[in-house]
Amino acid sequence: MKYDLILENIGQLLTMDYEKEGPLCGKDMNELIVLENKALAIADGRIALIGSNEEASEWKAEKRIDCEGKLVTPGLIDPHTHLVFAGSREHEMGLKQQGVPYLEILKQGGGILSTVKATRAASEAELYEKAAGHLDRMLSYGMTTVEAKSGYGLNGETELKQLRTAKKLNTEHAAEVVSTFLGAHAIPSEHKHQPDVFLEEMVQLLDVIEKEELAQFVDIFCETGVFSIEQSRVFLSKAKQKGFKVKIHADEIDPLGGAELASELGAVSAEHLVGTSDEGIKQLAEKGVIACLLPGTSFYLSKPDHAKARKMLEEGVAVTLATDFNPGSCPTENLQLIMAFAAVMYKMTSKEIWNAVTVNAAYAIGLGGIRGIIAPMKQADLVIWDAGNYEYIPYHFGVNHAKAVIKKGDIVFEKGDHREPSTLSIT
Numbered sequence: 001m002k003y004d005l006i007l008e009n010i011g012q013l014l015t016m017d018y019e020k021e022g023p024l025c026g027k028d029m030n031e032l033i034v035l036e037n038k039a040l041a042i043a044d045g046r047i048a049l050i051g052s053n054e055e056a057s058e059w060k061a062e063k064r065i066d067c068e069g070k071l072v073t074p075g076l077i078d079p080h081t082h083l084v085f086a087g088s089r090e091h092e093m094g095l096k097q098q099g100v101p102y103l104e105i106l107k108q109g110g111g112i113l114s115t116v117k118a119t120r121a122a123s124e125a126e127l128y129e130k131a132a133g134h135l136d137r138m139l140s141y142g143m144t145t146v147e148a149k150s151g152y153g154l155n156g157e158t159e160l161k162q163l164r165t166a167k168k169l170n171t172e173h174a175a176e177v178v179s180t181f182l183g184a185h186a187i188p189s190e191h192k193h194q195p196d197v198f199l200e201e202m203v204q205l206l207d208v209i210e211k212e213e214l215a216q217f218v219d220i221f222c223e224t225g226v227f228s229i230e231q232s233r234v235f236l237s238k239a240k241q242k243g244f245k246v247k248i249h250a251d252e253i254d255p256l257g258g259a260e261l262a263s264e265l266g267a268v269s270a271e272h273l274v275g276t277s278d279e280g281i282k283q284l285a286e287k288g289v290i291a292c293l294l295p296g297t298s299f300y301l302s303k304p305d306h307a308k309a310r311k312m313l314e315e316g317v318a319v320t321l322a323t324d325f326n327p328g329s330c331p332t333e334n335l336q337l338i339m340a341f342a343a344v345m346y347k348m349t350s351k352e353i354w355n356a357v358t359v360n361a362a363y364a365i366g367l368g369g370i371r372g373i374i375a376p377m378k379q380a381d382l383v384i385w386d387a388g389n390y391e392y393i394p395y396h397f398g399v400n401h402a403k404a405v406i407k408k409g410d411i412v413f414e415k416g417d418h419r420e421p422s423t424l425s426i427t
């Protein structure tokens with residue numbers, strides 16, 4: 001047998017605990033399988049074998065990579081992004097510095113609504129080109145699978161344009177894109193006084209979204225001045241009736257009880273959770289709703305409060321971490337930076353952080369047990385890091401440590417691609 005690719009001389013290999021079912025929680029989140037001095041073989045885009053370097057010297061392959069004693073992990077998974085949009089919002093930085101709150105900017109027709117204006121005006125080709133650029137950068141940071149929410153259309157035409165763009169990226173780009181319909185992201189100005197009419201319009205889109213397979217998940221921004229708990233309950237219940245899995249932007253700014261609603265509805269995940277009550281945390285644990293935490297957003301919005309990650313972990317909530325990449329509250333594609341934020345702001349351990357961005361992130365986007373692990377016969381989505389151990393990635397922050405990124409067995413990024421000298425020896 002001749003393999004397509006062999007990675008040799010792996011210093012640390014994080015396979016993750018691929019035998020456990022379901023997202024990791026409790027003390028399982030703080031456990032990591034670290035194999036040392038290993039080699040692995042890839043065939044037909046899948047992991048074929050894991051063995052010692054001595055064994056690997058007997059294996060035959062088209063191509064071999066000497067990992068030089070470095071760390072190899074599953075590709076990172078980002079379970080919460082707003083990938084597809086037009087324009088940018090750097091002009092809001094000054095307003096924020098003057099103390100204008102995020103929701104006040106939105107109320108004045110800026111914020112999300114300013115991105116809606118730009119996105120409505122953009123062609124599908126323009127959206128595609130811009131999102132592909134962001135996705136290139138994500139891939140270069142080791143992110144091999146990314147969730148992408150719509151929500152900058154707020155009308156049928158543009159929401160579908162965003163979702164079709166994401167679907168095309170999933171087909172054509174090396175990274176994998178999982179779509180979420182977030183039509184209920186804000187109230188568009190034309191429906192300012194009729195939010196329920198607007199929500200019904202978004203419900204009407206679900207049939208075509210299902211027919212064209214444009215999204216697996218439906219999400220809503222449940223927040224003061226956006227959608228209430230009751231509106232969110234009605235909207236998400238209708239989505240569930242149509243067979244969609246649901247997520248909620250919950251308790252991001254005001255503690256409205258979004259976590260409790262996510263638990264009541266059996267949502268796959270609740271996102272943000274900065275203001276979530278202790279009761280809300282208990283319910284997330286009880287109902288097995290994954291907490292998708294976004295420390296980059298708390299950092300960027302300069303919030304004094306952060307999600308109570310330690311409390312969630314102690315209560316047995318399965319936690320994942322995401323960039324929340326978007327043009328307003330968190331313009332970064334760098335999940336490695338978010339890992340550092342989680343260490344500093346949430347006091348999560350390196351082990352918890354690695355489980356959060358691999359195993360649990362996969363469960364949060366419907367790919368549990370399929371992505372975010374390195375196991376025989378599973379898809380070969382891997383990162384070779386320019387670091388000798390897993391603790392180094394959340395520690396040395398703000399720079400890119402990915403040395404090479406492999407998606408479905410293909411090398412899709414190497415450090416040298418970006419005019420940085422590659423030290424990886426590929427023969």
Ligand SMILES: N=CN[C@@H](CCC(=O)O)C(=O)O
Nearest residue numbers: 112221297324326327328329
């Ligand atoms: N909070 C709602 N949505 C995004 C921000 C979107 C924007 O500001 O453009 C979030 O998750 O942070």
Ligand SMILES: [Zn+2]
Nearest residue numbers: 080082249324
């Ligand atoms: Zn978001």
